[in-house]
Amino acid sequence: MSFKLCIIVNRCTLKPNLYLSVLVLVCVLVATSSYAQNLDVAKKCEISKHDDNNLTLNCSRRNFYSIPQWPLEISQVTKDGHMLITFFNNSITKVTELPATPGGRIAISFKHNRITDIVMDAFQNLERLVYLDLSKNKISGDVLRTEIFRGSYNFNKYNNIALETLNLGHNEIHSLDRYLFQYTPNLTRLYLNNNPIELLDHVTVLAISSATNLEVLDLSHTDIDNIPLVAFKGLKHLQQIDLSGNKFTTVPETLSLVGSSLKFLSFNNNPIVELNDDSFIGLTNLIELEVAENDYLDEVKRSTFSPLKNLRVLHLCHNRNLRYISHNAFKGLKDKWTLKEVYLDDNDLSEISPDLMPWTKLDTLGMTGNNWLCNCDLADIVTLQGAGEKFKTGESPYCAAPLKLSGEYITNITLSFCPTFDKTFSSKRKFSITNLKPKQVLWSIFGVAIVACIGMAIGWLVKSVKNIYKKNRNQPVPYINLNSNSFA
Ligand SMILES: *[C@@H]1O[C@H](CO)[C@@H](O)[C@H](O)[C@H]1NC(C)=O
Ligand SMILES: *[C@@H]1O[C@H](CO)[C@@H](O)[C@H](O)[C@H]1NC(C)=O
Ligand SMILES: *[C@@H]1O[C@H](CO)[C@@H](O)[C@H](O)[C@H]1NC(C)=O
Ligand SMILES: *[C@@H]1O[C@H](CO)[C@@H](O)[C@H](O)[C@H]1NC(C)=O
Numbered sequence: 001m002s003f004k005l006c007i008i009v010n011r012c013t014l015k016p017n018l019y020l021s022v023l024v025l026v027c028v029l030v031a032t033s034s035y036a037q038n039l040d041v042a043k044k045c046e047i048s049k050h051d052d053n054n055l056t057l058n059c060s061r062r063n064f065y066s067i068p069q070w071p072l073e074i075s076q077v078t079k080d081g082h083m084l085i086t087f088f089n090n091s092i093t094k095v096t097e098l099p100a101t102p103g104g105r106i107a108i109s110f111k112h113n114r115i116t117d118i119v120m121d122a123f124q125n126l127e128r129l130v131y132l133d134l135s136k137n138k139i140s141g142d143v144l145r146t147e148i149f150r151g152s153y154n155f156n157k158y159n160n161i162a163l164e165t166l167n168l169g170h171n172e173i174h175s176l177d178r179y180l181f182q183y184t185p186n187l188t189r190l191y192l193n194n195n196p197i198e199l200l201d202h203v204t205v206l207a208i209s210s211a212t213n214l215e216v217l218d219l220s221h222t223d224i225d226n227i228p229l230v231a232f233k234g235l236k237h238l239q240q241i242d243l244s245g246n247k248f249t250t251v252p253e254t255l256s257l258v259g260s261s262l263k264f265l266s267f268n269n270n271p272i273v274e275l276n277d278d279s280f281i282g283l284t285n286l287i288e289l290e291v292a293e294n295d296y297l298d299e300v301k302r303s304t305f306s307p308l309k310n311l312r313v314l315h316l317c318h319n320r321n322l323r324y325i326s327h328n329a330f331k332g333l334k335d336k337w338t339l340k341e342v343y344l345d346d347n348d349l350s351e352i353s354p355d356l357m358p359w360t361k362l363d364t365l366g367m368t369g370n371n372w373l374c375n376c377d378l379a380d381i382v383t384l385q386g387a388g389e390k391f392k393t394g395e396s397p398y399c400a401a402p403l404k405l406s407g408e409y410i411t412n413i414t415l416s417f418c419p420t421f422d423k424t425f426s427s428k429r430k431f432s433i434t435n436l437k438p439k440q441v442l443w444s445i446f447g448v449a450i451v452a453c454i455g456m457a458i459g460w461l462v463k464s465v466k467n468i469y470k471k472n473r474n475q476p477v478p479y480i481n482l483n484s485n486s487f488a
């Protein structure tokens, strides 16, 4: 009875007319505290309907201290409809059991609240919950028990929930329950960034490796310096991982276990000092690599990028102490070149080898913010090999040295004294047959002359040797005498 009344109240707020207004009064008169809360939501939260199957309940910035009942308008959403409910930036401290919510894909955000507790089975009425944002709260690992992310209980077991994206970033998590993801088989994106994990302990590793459908894993800013080998075992779909802002001194070896699926790796802001042929071993399917803001990185050694046979985008930038990139850093990749974008901006580079990479095959190149020494090598890269055409507009790097070129755009320098700038040299590179024909003749004549000279030289040599031999023959050969003496 009272339930029915409440439905009418909510319809009232939608389509007020005289008849229904009377009912509102009645309803308010008999309102219990839960009705009041309900009305409160209807008043406070904003409902926007994009179409019948797509509804947003915006409860952002409305000073909620607890989770209210949903307004009944949302019941219009059908079984396959989409529903977004956001409580962004309120003061909620506890996630209580959420009311049943219609829709086939439900997304809920509690980002930026003060959550310290989540009750058992908080999400059991939302088996179609696909997206849950709990970031920027005060949740500790102890709060995240197995009993939280699971569906309702029937036929002696718990149902799964549809959860695909779980954001736990910016909380107070040290460790995860090993069975935390037991009822979330579709979990594909897990954000654990900005938590004080420090050490991926045994149970946390078991929890992560149990999420076998993970595609995206964010472990940035978690103070870790190591990933145990078993952590990624079984994560056959892992495509993207962020390890930035941690304490790694080498790129963790564990990554090679997911080398066949991994496509994006962010490894910024770690205390590595060098990259070498071990760094990216096994990452054959990586498409995009970010190695930036590593303040201690000073050298990229030979064959560093050789395992990355499918790389398209490389961000090797903002490493303010990076002085040296081996000319063999891409060894073995030049024949099947896949890189399209290379960003070398804001390092401490002054020189770079012209044969580092086939510059002409790039679409975009970034070189700003370094200490370029504008010498013939650089002129070769920028002018002869056309790297100068790959800079984004307004992002032309300039020379730091020599003094007379300092401040000059490197695309502007024409170093006439460089041998590589000689016209004949460049036409020889392009191998034009018509240009070479007279030269070939010249070469042939020269060749014949050389052969003749060598022949004459040999003749003269043979003649002199013969003369010496003859001279020697006229005298007794000392060793023969010695021999005959010893046999006597
Ligand atoms: C909801 O509708 C809006 C407007 O038509 C659209 O931009 C948005 O992508 C839709 N959201 C979902 C989840 O379908
Ligand atoms: C929700 O409401 C707040 C406050 O009125 C507003 O700033 C915000 O843009 C809204 N968000 C969405 C997703 O509609
Ligand atoms: C949250 O809201 C408070 C006050 O309503 C405001 O001062 C603060 O900047 C907001 N935070 C964010 C991240 O929007
Ligand atoms: C997981 O995803 C599959 C494929 O989209 C779907 O059939 C299944 O119902 C989902 N599982 C849950 C628990 O929602």
Ligand SMILES: *[C@@H]1O[C@H](CO)[C@@H](O)[C@H](O)[C@H]1NC(C)=O
Binding pocket: 407, 408, 409, 412
């Ligand atoms: C580069 O050359 C262009 C024209 O060739 C000139 O307008 C421009 O000022 C030069 N820039 C620098 C920084 O020398």
